[in-house]
Amino acid sequence: MSNEKIALFTIFGGTGDLAQRKLYPSLFKLYQKGYLKDHFAVIGTARRPWTDDHYHEVISDSLADLNADQETVTQFASHFYYQSHDVTDAEHYRTLKKLSEKLDAQYGLQGNRIFYLAMAPNFFGTIAQHLRSENILTDNGFNRVIIEKPFGHDYESAKELNDQLTATFNENQIYRIDHYLGKEMIQNITAIRFGNNIWESLWNNRYIDNVQITLSEKLGVEERAVYYDNSGALRDMVQNHILQILSLLTMDQPVEFTENDIDVEKVKALRSLRPLKPEEVATNFVRGQYGAGDDAKAYRDEDKISSDSNTDTFVAGKVMIDNYRWSGVPFYIRTGKRLADKFTRIDVVFKRPVVNIFNHEDVRANDDAATSLDPNILTINVEPTEGFELRMNAKAIGQGFATTPVKLNYSHDAEATAGSPEAYERLLHDALNGDATNFTHWQEVADSWKFVDVIQKYWDEHQPEFPNYRPGTMGPDAADELLRQDGHRWVYRN
Template sequence: MSKEKIALFTIFGGTGDLAQRKLYPSLFKLYQKGYLQEHFAVIGTARRPWTNEHYHGVITDSLASLNADPAMVAKFADHFYYQSHDVTDAQHYITLKKLSEKLDAQYGLEGNRIFYLAMAPNFFGTIAQHLRSENILTPNGFNRVIIEKPFGHDFESAKELNDQLTATFNEDQIYRIDHYLGKEMIQNISAIRFGNNIWESLWNNRYISNIQVTLSEKLGVEERAVYYDNSGALRDMVQNHILQILSLLTMDQPVEFTEKDIDVEKVKALRSLRPLKPEEVATNFVRGQYGADGDVQAYRNEDKINPDSNTDSFVAGKIMIDNFRWSGVPFYVRTGKRLADKFTRIDVVFKRPIVNIFNHDDVRANDDADAHLAPNVLTINVEPTEGVELQMNAKNVGQGFATTPVKLNFAHDSAATANSPEAYERLLHDALNGDATNFTHWKEVAYSWKFVDVIQKYWDEHTPDFPNYRPGSMGPTASDELLAKDGHEWVYKS
C-alpha cells in the first residue's frame, strides 16, 4: 500500500519567515521520505509580486542547510507556484480558484486541499469567508485549514475568531497548530504514563508531591518584539504550550488512543483547573521582566519595545486541579526570556518515604527536612536533550547505611534524534492523514483562555515593580518563594 499523500497546499503568507524556516523544509522532508511524491502541489500567496522562478529560488535557499541532492530539490521546487494575493480582495480569490483547479487536474489531487494560514490572526476570518464565498472549497476530497497561534488575545477574541472559522469549516476540519505537541518527548508523555504500570499506578495524589513544568529561553524577544510586547509570557507560553502539556500530564487514560477519546480526557482535565479569584492571583502567580546586565540590555530597552512596557517576560505559577486524581497536588509552571539556558523539562516529584530508617546519626544531629530521604523525581527532558531521568535513593559506597540520590538515565542517541521528524514535519504529516490528535481543539482553547484571563486582568489592573530579575538567572526570587511557602523547591536550579 502506497504511503503517498495527495493534496494541494495553499500557504497564505508564503513569503514569510515561518514558511521559509519551518514549512518548506518540513514539506521537503516529507518529500524525501516518500509521503509526498508526484501528486502534490503548493501555492504560495502573499502581497509581493514574485514570479514562479523567484519563488523556486526562495524554496531552494530555504533548504540549503539540509545539504540535499540539488536535483531532488529542483524537482521538489517544481511543484510550487506563486500568486501575488491580497487576502481582502475577492477578485484575487477568483484567480486563486482557477490556479487551484488547474493544479488539481495537472497533478491528480482528487480535490484534497489544505489551507495553511501563516499570517496575522486578524486575517483568518477574512480568508475563511472568501474561501467559502468564492467556492474554493471542493465538494469532493478533503478541505482542512491549519492555523498558527495566537488563537485570540483572550477568551472573547478567541471565540469571535472561532465563530468566523466555523462559519466556513467544521471543527474536524480546523487544525490549530501548537508545535510543542509535535515534539518527540511531549508525545512520549502518553507512552510513559499509559504504557508502564509502574508509573500509571503511582500517577495520582497518593504518591506525587508536586509536578513542575519549565520552558526556559536563553534569548530575549529578538525579531518577535512587536508581537511579544502585546502578548507577554502568560499569553505566549502559558495559555497554549504549558496548559497543553499540563492536560497531557493530568488527563485520565482514554478509552482508546484516538483523537476523539484523547480530546475528551484533555478537556476534562482543563475543566478541572481550579479557577483563581482575583485576590488569589498575587499569591499563586509571579510575573517578571528582565533588567540589564553587562552587554545584555533590559527588556524595556530592546528594539521596538515600549520603554514604559509592563509586559511580562517571565511567569511562574501554582496551578491546582480539582478532581479525584489530583486534589491537593500543586503544579508549578514557569517560563521566561533571558533565563539561564534554553531547555524544556517536566519534573514529577514523588512523596518522600514517611519514615527514614537510614542516616540515624544525621537524623539525630539535624532534625530537619534535610535529614529525610531525597524524593524520587522522574524528569522528562523535552529539549535540547530528549530522554527520561529517574532520581532514586541508594546506599553510599563504604561503611554504614547512609543513602545518597543516584540517577538512572535514558536519552535518545544523536543518530536517532537527527533522523527523527521535526515538530512541523510531524504535524503536517498528521494533517495530511486527517489526524488532529496532536492539534488543539476548540474546547481546550476555551478553557485555557478562561483560566488565563483572570490572571491577565488582575495584572492589567496592578502596576508591577519591573525590572525584577537578572538575565542569566532563573527569574525573580519570588518564583522560588512561591514553592518555598509550600515546603517545596524547584528541581532545576541555575
C-alpha cells in the first residue's frame, strides 16, 4: 500500500527564512522517502515579484546541504509555483484560487489543501478571512492551516487571534506548530513514562524530589533582534516550549494514545499549575539579561537593540503543581541566551533513601566518605545528544564499603539519528496525516498564557537590574539561589 500523501501546500511567506531553512528541506525529505510523490504541489506566495524559474533556483539552493542528486532536486522543484501576493488584496486571492484549481486538476490533488502561514501573526486573521470570503477552501477535500509562533503576546491577544482563525477554520483544522514537540526525545517522554512500569510507578511526589528543565542557548539574538526585543525569553520560550514539555512530564496517563485523550490530560496538567500572586513572582522567578563578555557584545549593544532595553534574555523559575500526583514537588525551569553551551535536558531528581545504612564508621572506607547517598537522577538528553542517563549509587571499588555514584548511559546511534526525521519534517508529515497530537491546541495555549501573564505584568511594573550575567555562564547568581533556598541545586552546573 502506498504511503503517498496528496495535497496542495500554499505557503504564505514563501520567500522567507523559515521557508528556505526549514520548510523546503523538510518537504524534500518527505519527497525522497515517497510520502510526497506525483500528487502534490506547492504555491509560494510573497510580495517579491519572482518568476517560477527563480523560485526553483531558490528551492534548489535551500537543499544544497542535503547532497541530493540534481535530477531529483529538479523533479521536486518542478512541483513548485510562485505567485506575487499582497495578503490584504482580495483580487490576489482570486488569482490564487485560479492557480489552486488549475494545480488540483493537473496533479490530481482531490481538493486537499494545507495553508502554511509563515508570516507575522498580525496577518493570520487577514489571510484566514480572505480564504473564506474568496471561497478558496474546498468542499471535497481537507482544509488545514499551519501557523507558527508567537500565538499572541498575552492571553487577550491570543484569544483575539484564535477568534479570527476559528471564524474560518474549526479547531481540528488548526495546527499550531511548536517545533519542540517534533523532537525525538520530547516525543520519547510519553514512551518512557507509560511504556515502563518501573518509571510510571515512581512518577509522583512519593519518590520524586524535584524536576529540572533546561533549554540553554549559546548564541545571542542574532538576526531575530527586532522580534526578540518585543518578546523576551519568558514569552519566546517559557509560554510555549517549556510549558509544553512540563505538561508531557506531569500529565496523567491518557485513556488511549490518541490526539484527543492526550490533549485532555495535557490541559488538566496545565490547569493544575499553581497561579502566582503578583507578590510571589519575585521569589519564584528570576529574569536576566546578558552583559558583555570576552568575545560577545552586551545585549543592549547588539544591532537593533535599544541601549536601555529591559528585555529578559534569561528566565529561571519554580513552578508548583497542585494535584494529587505532584503536590509539593518543585519544577525548576530555566532558559536563556549566551549561556555556557547549547543543549536541552530534563533532570528528574528522586528522593534519597530515608535511611542510609552505609553511614557508619564500620562500613566507611575512609574518613572523607560521604555521609549521605547521592540522589538517583534520570536525565533525558534532548539535544544535541539524544538519549538517557541514570545516576545511581554503587559500591566503590576497593576495601571497605564506601558508595560512589555511577552512570548508566544510552545514546541514540549516530547512524540512526542521522536518518531520523528533523522536527519540521515530522510535523509536516503529521499535518498531512491529519494528526495534531504533536501540535498545540487552543486550550493549552490559553492556560499557558494565563500563567505567564502574571509574571510578565509584574516584570513590566518593576525595574530590573540589568545586565546581570556574563556570557558563557548559566545565568545570574539568583538562578542558583532560587534552588538553594529550597535546599536544592541545579544538576547541570557550568
